[in-house]
Amino acid sequence: xxxxxxxxxxxxxxxxxxxxxxxxxxxxxxxxxxxxxxxxxxxxxxxxxxxxxxxxxxxxxxxxxxxxxxxxxxxxxxxxxxxxxxxxxxxxxxxxxxxxxxxxxxxxxxxxxxxxxxxxxxxxxxxxxxxxxxxxxxxxxxxxxxxxxxxxxxxxxxxxxxxxxxxxxxxxxxxxxxxxxxxxxxxxxxxxxxxxxxxxxxxxxxxxxxxxxxxxxxxxxxxxxxxxxxxxxxxxxxxxxxxxxxxxxxxxxxxxxxxxxxxxxxxxxxxxxxxxxxxxxxxxxxxxxxxxxxxxxxxxxxxxxxxxxxxxxxxxxxxxxxxxxxxxxxxxxxxxxxxxxxxxxxxxxxxxxxxxxxxxxxxxxxxxxxxxxxxxxxxxx
Amino acid sequence: xxxxxxxxxxxxxxxxxxxxxxxxxxxxxxxxxxxxxxxxxxxxxxxxxxxxxxxxxxxxxxxxxxxxxxxxxxxxxxxxxxxxxxxxxxxxxxxxxxxxxxxxxxxxxxxxxxxxxxxxxxxxxxxxxxxxxxxxxxxxxxxxxxxxxxxxxxxxxxxxxxxxxxxxxxxxxxxxxxxxxxxxxxxxxxxxxxxxxxxxxxxxxxxxxxxxxxxxxxxxxxxxxxxxxxxxxxxxxxxxxxxxxxxxxxxxxxxxxxxxxxxxxxxxxxxxxxxxxxxxxxxxxxxxxxxxxxxxxxxxxxxxxxxxxxxxxxxxxxxxxxxxxxxxxxxxxxxxxxxxxxxxxxxxxxxxxxxxxxxxxxxxxxxxxxxxxxxxxxxxx
Numbered sequence: 001x002x003x004x005x006x007x008x009x010x011x012x013x014x015x016x017x018x019x020x021x022x023x024x025x026x027x028x029x030x031x032x033x034x035x036x037x038x039x040x041x042x043x044x045x046x047x048x049x050x051x052x053x054x055x056x057x058x059x060x061x062x063x064x065x066x067x068x069x070x071x072x073x074x075x076x077x078x079x080x081x082x083x084x085x086x087x088x089x090x091x092x093x094x095x096x097x098x099x100x101x102x103x104x105x106x107x108x109x110x111x112x113x114x115x116x117x118x119x120x121x122x123x124x125x126x127x128x129x130x131x132x133x134x135x136x137x138x139x140x141x142x143x144x145x146x147x148x149x150x151x152x153x154x155x156x157x158x159x160x161x162x163x164x165x166x167x168x169x170x171x172x173x174x175x176x177x178x179x180x181x182x183x184x185x186x187x188x189x190x191x192x193x194x195x196x197x198x199x200x201x202x203x204x205x206x207x208x209x210x211x212x213x214x215x216x217x218x219x220x221x222x223x224x225x226x227x228x229x230x231x232x233x234x235x236x237x238x239x240x241x242x243x244x245x246x247x248x249x250x251x252x253x254x255x256x257x258x259x260x261x262x263x264x265x266x267x268x269x270x271x272x273x274x275x276x277x278x279x280x281x282x283x284x285x286x287x288x289x290x291x292x293x294x295x296x297x298x299x300x301x302x303x304x305x306x307x308x309x310x311x312x313x314x315x316x317x318x319x320x321x322x323x324x325x326x327x328x329x330x331x332x333x334x335x336x337x338x339x340x341x342x343x344x345x346x347x348x349x350x351x352x353x354x355x356x357x358x359x360x361x362x363x364x365x366x367x368x369x370x371x372x373x374x375x376x377x378x379x380x381x
Numbered sequence: 382x383x384x385x386x387x388x389x390x391x392x393x394x395x396x397x398x399x400x401x402x403x404x405x406x407x408x409x410x411x412x413x414x415x416x417x418x419x420x421x422x423x424x425x426x427x428x429x430x431x432x433x434x435x436x437x438x439x440x441x442x443x444x445x446x447x448x449x450x451x452x453x454x455x456x457x458x459x460x461x462x463x464x465x466x467x468x469x470x471x472x473x474x475x476x477x478x479x480x481x482x483x484x485x486x487x488x489x490x491x492x493x494x495x496x497x498x499x500x501x502x503x504x505x506x507x508x509x510x511x512x513x514x515x516x517x518x519x520x521x522x523x524x525x526x527x528x529x530x531x532x533x534x535x536x537x538x539x540x541x542x543x544x545x546x547x548x549x550x551x552x553x554x555x556x557x558x559x560x561x562x563x564x565x566x567x568x569x570x571x572x573x574x575x576x577x578x579x580x581x582x583x584x585x586x587x588x589x590x591x592x593x594x595x596x597x598x599x600x601x602x603x604x605x606x607x608x609x610x611x612x613x614x615x616x617x618x619x620x621x622x623x624x625x626x627x628x629x630x631x632x633x634x635x636x637x638x639x640x641x642x643x644x645x646x647x648x649x650x651x652x653x654x655x656x657x658x659x660x661x662x663x664x665x666x667x668x669x670x671x672x673x674x675x676x677x678x679x680x681x682x683x684x685x686x687x688x689x690x691x692x693x694x695x696x697x698x699x700x701x702x703x704x705x706x707x708x709x710x711x712x713x714x715x716x717x718x719x720x721x722x723x724x725x726x727x728x729x730x731x732x733x734x735x736x737x738x739x740x741x742x743x744x745x746x747x748x749x750x751x752x753x754x755x756x757x758x759x760x761x762x
Contacts, residue, residue, distance in 0.1 A: 001620045002395030007388065013590060014383030029508065127410070208624075209394060212597055239382045243589075 003207035005254050008145060009168045013243060015235060018047070018093070018135055018174040022054035025089055028131050028169070034062045035084040035109075037102040039094030039137065040069060047093070047177075063087070065101075070272070072097050072151040074159075077104050077115045084109035089131045093177075095189075096141030096275070099134050100149040103166040106130040118161045119153065125165040134168040137177040139241040140189025140276055142196055142249020144171045158265065158350060173246055175238040183229045186241075187324035188276030190225040193245035194218060194320075195283045199258040200251035201304075202290075202297045203357040207255065211297070214251035215304040220244030222305060226323045259286050259362055262354035263374060266345035271333035280326055285373040288314045289366070293359045330377045337378075343371035384588035386635050389526060390549045394624060396616060399428070399474070399516055399555040403435035406470055409512050409550070412441055416465040416490075418483040419447045420475030420518065428474070428558075444468070446482075451653070453478050453532040455540075458485050458496045465490035470512045474558075476570075477522030477656070480515050481530040484547040487511040499542045500534065506546040515549040518558040520622040521570025521657055523577055523630015525552045539646065539731060554627055556619040564610045567622070568705035569657030571606040574626035575599060575701075576664045580639040581632035582685075583671075583678045584738040588636065592678070595632035596685040601625030603686060607704045640667050640743060643735035644755060647726035652714035661707055666754040669695045674741045711758045718759075724752035 012020055025031055034055060038048055043066035055062045065083040068076035084090060084105050092102025104115055111117075111126035118125055134144040143149070147167050153159045181189070194217075200206065201214035224240030231237065263282035267273050291298055291310040298310035307316055321328075345351065346367050355362045393401055406412055415436060419429055424447035436443040446464040449457035465471060465486050473483025485496055492498075492507035499506055515525040524530070528548050534540045562570070575598075581587065582595035605621030612618070644663035648654050672679055672691040679691035688697055702709075726732065727748050736743045 001617075001624075002398070004391065004393045005389075007391045008386075010385065010388045011590065012385045017383070209392065212593065212628075216593055236382075243382075247593075 001208055003209040005209040006147065007164070007167065008250060009171050011171045011173060011246065013173040015176045016174060017172050018177060019054070020172060021051055021091060021133060021135070022058045022060070024133060024170050025055060025060055025091070026058040028089065031060055031088045031131065033087040034060050034089040034091055035080070035087045035105070036062050036064050037080055037090060037092045037094070037098050037105060038064060038066045039098050040066045042094060042137065060089070068097060068101060070097070072101050074115060074151060074153050076101055077108070077151055080105040081108040081115070084130065087130060089133065091133045091135070093135040093137060095136070095138040096143045099136060099141070099143040100151065102132060102134060103143070103149050104151065104161055106132045107161070107165055115151065115161065116153070119159040121162060125163040127165070129165045132168045133170045133172060135172045135174065135177070136242070136245070138181055138185065138189045139178055139238070139245040140192045142193060142245050142252060144168055145246055145249035146253040148253070158269065171246070173242050175235060175242045178238045178242055179233050179235070181232065183232060183325065185274070186232065187225070187229045187326050188274050188280060189245070190221055190228065190241055191280035191283070191321065191324070191326065192276035193241070193248040194221045194225070195260050195279050196248035196252045196257065197221070198301055199260060200248070200255040202295065202301050203255060203258040203359055205255040205357055206297050210251045210254040211300065213247040215300065217244045217247035217251060218301065218304040220247070222320070226320070229324045256357055257354050258358040259290065259355065259370070262346055262351045263370060265351050265354070266342055266348070267330070267374070269345045269348070270337045270341055271331065273331050273334070277326070280321060281328060281330070281377055282374055284318060284321060284328070286370055287317055290358070290360060295359055297359070328377050329379050330375070332379055334375070334378050337375070339368070339371040339375040342375050343367050346371060382589055384590040386590040387528065388545070388548065389631060390552050392552045392554060392627065394554040396557045397555060398553050399558060400435070401553060402432055402472060402514060402516070403439045403441070405514060405551050405553070406436060406441055406472070407439040409470065412469045412512065414468040415441050415443045415470040415472055416461070416468045416486065417443050417445050418461055418471060418473045418475070418479050418486060419445060420479050421447045421450060423474060423518065441470070449478060449482060451478065453482050455496060455532060455534050457482055458489070458532055461486040462489045462496070465511065468511060470514070472514045472516070474516040474518060476517070476519040477524045480517060480522070480524040481532065483513060483515060484524070484530050485532065485542055487513045488542070488546055496532065496542065497534070500540040502543060506544040508546070510546045513549045514551045514553060516553045516555065516558070517623070517626070519562055519566065519570045520559055520619070520626040521573045523574060523626050523633060525549055526627055526630035527634040529634070539650065552627070554623050556616060556623045559619045559623055560614050560616070562613065564613060564706065566655070567613065568606070568610045568707050569655050569661060570626070571602055571609065571622055572661035572664070572702065572705070572707065573657035574622070574629040575602045575606070576641050576660050577629035577633045577638065578602070579682055580641060581629070581636040583676065583682050584636060584639040584740055586636040586738055587678050591632045591635040592681065594628040596681065598625045598628035598632060599682065599685045601628070607701070610705045637738055638735050639739040640671065640736065640751070643727055643732045644751060646732050646735070647723055647729070648711070648755070650726045650729070651718045651722055652712065654712050654715070658707070661702060662709060662711070662758055663755055665699060665702060665709070667751055668698055670747070671739070671741060676740055678740070709758055710760050711756070713760055715756070715759050718756070720749070720752040720756040723756055724748050727752060
């Protein structure tokens with residue numbers, strides 16, 4: 001047995017725990033100004049005002065940054081870094097985009113460098129980034145516990161910034177913040193988290209150190225997901241989903257993903273699609289092929305799902321997606337693309353790590369077949 | 382559900398991973414000198430020379446500190462802090478004593494203050510302690526993942542220093558280093574780790590966040606312990622023990638211990654006894670009483686041991702101790718003490734947190750009864 005597990009931040013979990021932000025910010029010491037990177041709808045809710053008042057009460061002046069939507073773009077990052085000038089702390093509250101913007105901002109604001117300076121590991125990150133408190137409000141990306149960020153560069157290309165310096169100093173998991181996530185988003189984000197755990201625990205990088213988190217993530221997500229979709233205000237179900245997606249984030253932080261995420265990123269390069277939906281569709285399309293590998297890790301993943309054998313997984317996952325009401329369809333914007341377009345993106349250099357990490361060898365004919373299967377889910381416009 | 386889990390350091394696990402020390406030390410950046418806090422027998426083995434050469438090869442001058450034996454005393458700490466002068470890194474390799482000395486040294490060498498300055502939380506620890514790499518060579522204390530240290534003050538009183546600043550920056554778990562641990566020590570240390578996990582997951586502070594680690598610790602220790610005692614060079618068994626004790630350390634870092642550790646610390650205040658043996662004897666003496674609480678957490682702990690009910694635990698644990706060859710006897714030095722002496726120590730202020738954390742209320746008549754049961758294990762001199 002041989003593995004490494006990367007550091008895991010302090011985690012506060014509980015309904016209402018977002019109220020602990022100010023106290024934890026003060027506990028860092030030396031924080032006079034903070035920038036709050038918030039999803040737009042959160043900024044206009046009472047949450048931003050409440051937090052700003054809480055922070056003011058402990059002597060911290062907070063600025064709100066909410067000028068972004070969709071997945072992070074370079075322009076959002078640059079604006080966030082400008083907003084963070086003079087700050088010692090970045091607080092990210094929202095979905096994966098808000099958290100990724102917060103993580104990159106903490107690095108770039110500390111060094112004064114542009115995000116492109118660090119993109120694709122071109123240069124080492126600054127040794128002392130600003131402090132970071134991350135508060136996810138969707139249960140999906142697990143960005144709060146990973147060292148990875150993704151954004152779109154000037155030419156529409158997906159870029160990433162990776163490094164320990166992007167990691168949170170403090171994670172706050174407040175399941176109450178997830179109660180308003182609508183059922184389709186709950187389903188897509190939950191499937192994304194489940195697939196993070198599944199791929200991290202069954203790909204070529206999988207190891208026992210990360211499997212502890214991945215298996216618990218799968219158990220928790222399976223206990224909570226359908227219930228949270230059907231009854232959004234069910235707090236115990238939301239708790240399980242949120243903790244599960246956090247553990248799944250730890251798993252991918254250590255072992256990464258595989259073929260479903262290769263396809264998911266390739267889809268996103270063609271047209272806008274929710275990352276969780278794209279990943280779920282790609283997972284369902286490739287799972288029957290994947291489980292033929294029948295490895296010990298696939299057996300362990302099946303066992304974590306309460307199944308006797310890996311070959312039971314495809315029907316189990318399809319049933320799960322049915323019960324979550326996930327429509328097997330690509331958004332209308334995909335009507336103008338072909339399977340060959342998707343296959344070309346799946347073969348693009350930036351998507352090869354996920355292809356190579358897959359436990360079965362993914363040959364070009366596999367790529368073509370998967371691209372056909374996924375693009376068959378186009379809707380006629 | 383509500384809990385906090387404290388940060389967990391980067392962990393490298395694997396046979397031979399101690400060879401990664403120099404590379405990881407260099408990766409910190411800015412390290413020119415390091416002090417190696419090593420158990421005496423390790424200092425005289427080839428390990429110290431090899432590590433010193435490895436470190437020299439990456440431009441780090443290392444000094445060896447091995448002038449201690451038994452549990453850490455104030456004089457050891459002061460000597461270690463003196464040895465760390467001018468160092469940027471402390472590397473602790475050994476049992477719990479070596480690791481605790483390393484943790485305290487990293488704090489005191491950074492501030493120039495005496496260990497007593499920080500004892501019993503009298504003053505806050507320095508914000509920037511020296512970097513720490515911790516390499517346990519016994520599978521027991523879990524000190525490599527906890528924020529706690531224990532040492533003996535000038536008047537023979539047990540003192541502790543607690544704080545995030547004592548935590549490792551890097552943990553290296555090399556099961557090969559544990560192959561030479563003799564069977565009795567393997568058994569005592571392994572039982573100590575098992576009881577850490579059991580108490581942390583069943584006491585009043587127990588929560589789901591730490592239970593993940595505690596339950597996995599119990600499973601791993603139960604898979605490895607008897608085999609490692611009976612066949613010391615069995616590497617897979619040693620791997621499970623070492624990883625299990627590390628996870629148990631994470632569990633106590635979050636939730637602490639309970640009555641068995643109250644008694645164990647009380648015993649140590651009377652006369653020298655191995656901490657693991659003392660804890661195992663105390664655990665066996667109190668478990669039938671404890672499991673009457675029959676809580677959900679006790680049920681979950683029993684399930685992690687493969688048992689249907691908490692009431693099955695006492696016989697299971699006694700059988701485990703039998704198979705490990707643990708003699709139910711206190712060292713000869715206890716002959717001069719009475720049950721009343723032990724009861725008085727169990728009621729001492731410093732042992733009350735463990736008493737209060739116990740899931741059942743521990744009234745004075747319980748203390749007296751437990752003290753009688755444990756002191757019945759005295760040997761006639």
